[in-house]
Amino acid sequence: MTAPLPAVPVEASTWDQALYAFLVEKGNRSGSKRTVESYSRMLWRFFADTTPDRVTPAMVLSYANGIGLSGKPPSSVTIGARIACLSSYFKFLIRMGLVSSNPCDMVERPRTSPSPARGYSAEEVKRLLEVTLVHRWLLAYRPVHGQRRTEPEPSRPTAHLGTPCRWGSTCQAARVEAYM
Numbered sequence: 001m002t003a004p005l006p007a008v009p010v011e012a013s014t015w016d017q018a019l020y021a022f023l024v025e026k027g028n029r030s031g032s033k034r035t036v037e038s039y040s041r042m043l044w045r046f047f048a049d050t051t052p053d054r055v056t057p058a059m060v061l062s063y064a065n066g067i068g069l070s071g072k073p074p075s076s077v078t079i080g081a082r083i084a085c086l087s088s089y090f091k092f093l094i095r096m097g098l099v100s101s102n103p104c105d106m107v108e109r110p111r112t113s114p115s116p117a118r119g120y121s122a123e124e125v126k127r128l129l130e131v132t133l134v135h136r137w138l139l140a141y142r143p144v145h146g147q148r149r150t151e152p153e154p155s156r157p158t159a160h161l162g163t164p165c166r167w168g169s170t171c172q173a174a175r176v177e178a179y180m
Contacts, residue, residue, distance in 0.1 A: 014098070015051050019043055022092045042085045052090065052099055057106040060086055064107070076110040083109055 022043075027036040046063050064082040067073055074082070087104035094102060120128065 013051075015047070018052070018093060018096060018098055019047070019089070021096075022089050025092065026088070038081075039085050039088075042082055043089060046086065052093055055086075055090075055103050057103045060103050060107050076112045079110045080112060083107055 023036050023040055026039055027033070030036070050059065060083065063086070064079045065074065068078070083104055087102060090099060090102040090104055093099040
């Protein structure tokens with residue numbers, strides 16, 4: 001459960017009250033405390049020196065591309081998040097009848113390049129498939145040879161190929177050899 005925002009002081013400006021109302025609505029709609037916290041940080045930082053009725057597209061662009069607390073230039077994802085945050089707030093203000101336009105609509109959002117895939121390398125996939133094949137062999141070997149799970153596993157699948165099974169036929173594990 002998310003902690004409620006502090007009560008808005010009676011002497012708070014209309015803009016401060018609108019900002020609190022927006023954050024409460026954002027929390028109720030998204031259900032994410034983290035989203036509300038990050039939107040709160042971005043909005044309070046942006047509106048420290050101005051009010052929503054004085055914001056221009058140039059100010060939005062300057063803020064979105066501005067260097068943050070880390071001292072590094074922002075990534076395209078960060079720029080997009082800043083513009084999205086401001087745009088969402090201005091859409092809220094338009095719905096509430098406090099402003100008539102959204103300055104973010106005139107700002108082009110950056111193209112985000114897809115991040116490199118976070119997965120297994122080709123070598124790791126190959127090793128996983130090898131392990132999977134050994135397990136397939138064990139699944140085929142155990143029932144045919146009457147081996148229990150508590151008995152030690154054979155060291156190599158090929159060591160038991162062609163040995164007589166308890167039913168008198170040749171080991172069915174030969175079929176598994178094709179997978180290896």
